[in-house]
Amino acid sequence: MALITPRTPAGTMELLPRRQITFQRMLDTIRRNYERFGFIPLETPVFEVADVLLSKSGGETEKQVYFVQSTGAIEQGHKPDLAMRFDLTVPTARYVAQYERELAFPFRRYQMQRVYRGERAQKGRYREFYQCDIDVIGKDSLPVAYDAEMPAVIYAVFTELAVGPFQINFNNRKILLGMFEALGVMDPVRRTLVLRQVDKLDKLSREEVLGILQTTEDISLSAEQAVSVLDMIGFSGPSADTLAHLNRLGLDNALFKEGVDELTQVVGALKAFGVPETHWRINLAIARGLDYYTGTVYETFLTDHPSLGSVCSGGRYENLAGLYTKSKLPGVGISIGLTRLFYALEQAGIVKDGDSSVQALVTQFDPALLTDYLSIGAELRAAGVNTEIYLSPDKPAKQFKYADKAGIRYAVIMGGDEKAKGEVLVKDMVAGSQNAVKREELAAWLKSVIG
């Protein structure tokens, strides 16, 4: 029979063991920090009833949705009635509306699952990827202090992920909306284009951006408008200066004032959370998508890898689940797209093969001592050391080669001589050194070197 070529669908993620271990450690780090900040786990089914999932979207978005059908249903010519989640926000909205009465509010959940998009296959596009989200969802209201907790979580997560220096940028969209209102720029598309140009201030001069804002066809601000925009949101500096700048503007617009007030509260709370200002700044030019978010918005950049764009984003929204319930459910949340981040870090050489999750390999030096090796393995496992026992009677060199390839650091060796002395040898595969250890002290010894 002809062999079938084993392969995975384009745009999906699959890793070799030691990369998988590294990825798993990143997932664990994110989860540990999410739990540390008092978020609880949620998992939703990979597919939803199509009508429920797609109630809102249409057009382009819907083209990227994967529909699911069993063979039976296809044969009977049914239309697919199941669709795979394309993010974690819609399933969470559905969940909160569905179980509203049973949930305790504020509902603080983390959700770390894969999402699916029927993208055209190309480099950097994923059809299946992890999102790691947290959200705090209130009933009727949710104080702005919760907005300050998000950067505290981002700070803890990215510090522990150890992927180099990073900076959390945040802003309040009410400031932007208020400014545009005051300047009479009402068209959302035009607003987006303006913000995109302001964002170029770190590459272009003020004069150049001023020119672009006036001469670009779909923007066409007046000279006065363009100057106002740059005067207001072209400002960059420490948070105290930025807040002083906003207050100095004295713009007579309710939304703008509300935004400045909220931003001031967030900055104050962030200091109480102990997040050092070296790792965050107010960035008046960021807005995220102009529809969904209504207040604070976040973006996070890796200082050494600006081309990655934001690696953790989110914001405050007015009402999570208006499609499913009449209750008002305001919330705030962030999301880490871990699959994309992981591959980008891998390409940048930051993410490497991890040591194995297996901490010790009990080798088989003498097949006659097999039951001893099994007992040593059982003792180490009982003591909490992740232990593999090599059960094939291969030559020692082959067993060490295996430990090396698998990334297992400590190899335990015992021949007849060692057994007679009540000892074992422990070979450190990284350092290349070897130690004789009393057998009854082996577990404690290994635990101390593993740390």
Place this chain on the structure above:
Amino acid sequence: MALITPRTPAGTMELLPRRQITFQRMLDTIRRNYERFGFIPLETPVFEVADVLLSKSGGETEKQVYFVQSTGAIEQGHKPDLAMRFDLTVPTARYVAQYERELAFPFRRYQMQRVYRGERAQKGRYREFYQCDIDVIGKDSLPVAYDAEMPAVIYAVFTELAVGPFQINFNNRKILLGMFEALGVMDPVRRTLVLRQVDKLDKLSREEVLGILQTTEDISLSAEQAVSVLDMIGFSGPSADTLAHLNRLGLDNALFKEGVDELTQVVGALKAFGVPETHWRINLAIARGLDYYTGTVYETFLTDHPSLGSVCSGGRYENLAGLYTKSKLPGVGISIGLTRLFYALEQAGIVKDGDSSVQALVTQFDPALLTDYLSIGAELRAAGVNTEIYLSPDKPAKQFKYADKAGIRYAVIMGGDEKAKGEVLVKDMVAGSQNAVKREELAAWLKSVIG
């Protein structure tokens, strides 16, 4: 606009927060033990190229497969080219064949992911459910000692899951195949029917089963054959007696002898692994599916819940990935169907709401002290206590009610008086007691009571 009723597809699993936490702890327990025994993580994409996934199966199995298609592909009238995994074995086989050169053998992976089956919706049938698998896969050969490791893992996992008394049953299919060969019972369907009747020996008398084996239409053993079958595999007793019984039979069949030899080795190694015989027995009547497994087979039963059937099963197979590679890849593995087990345990009242993963709630007694609460929260989190800060200025009673509903055990309270004294109060929501604790000792105090 009319509201959409939020709902999940039939046959999928979704849990309220405190059940989700319980479920998550079970997943964590299984994973921790799998890693303790030296298994490394593997994750594969939820869908595979349809031709690769369905190379083997057909007919009934294929009807239960979910196919996946993007809207674009449906509109263009394409046949679905993606299909969702229906188990973890086929994706693992594909993975091992695909990355054969890069993997270190024996390849020991755990995989804990959801699988999908397009089942007719009915009670107890799941369209999406977790499987938690381990396998050891060798290249060319794999010593039988690995077969003894599986019950050691099952013992560790189920002991720590704390779901009541359990017993691991195992057998070697070569014994059964050899017996049938020797008796001239060659038809696989007939063999299966015979084994199903022998399995009834715990409910029916020997005479009754003997009668059934002779008179049931598709079985129709001769009186002599029926007696032989019961003489050979109707035996039940301690492992030493069972092995003695098998040796006493002296059946002159190579396969049978090989099976007895392997079974003897497994029993010996299992003792060296320290698994007490109170938790396992040789059960000569179990066979698992007659196609896939070729040697040792396992089933695990909860003593108090026999109606659940086996909650952890598996066995030894000759060649994992013959469809994808010419290499011979023998292996042995087990699988826990956690979704099914969880719901069954829930119905039996064994699984209950867990305490929250949030260990402490910093309440907001006086809004003027908000920054203090944020600092206390930050201190607790830095010390490793999973902490939520209640940021809405609600009445204390409402905040305690929230802690109670969410299952958060310790509520931290600080008003102006406590602050002046450098103290906080800690309310134990379960015990109903309250303690005054020095603020600088709070983290250590909580860590000691949390344990």
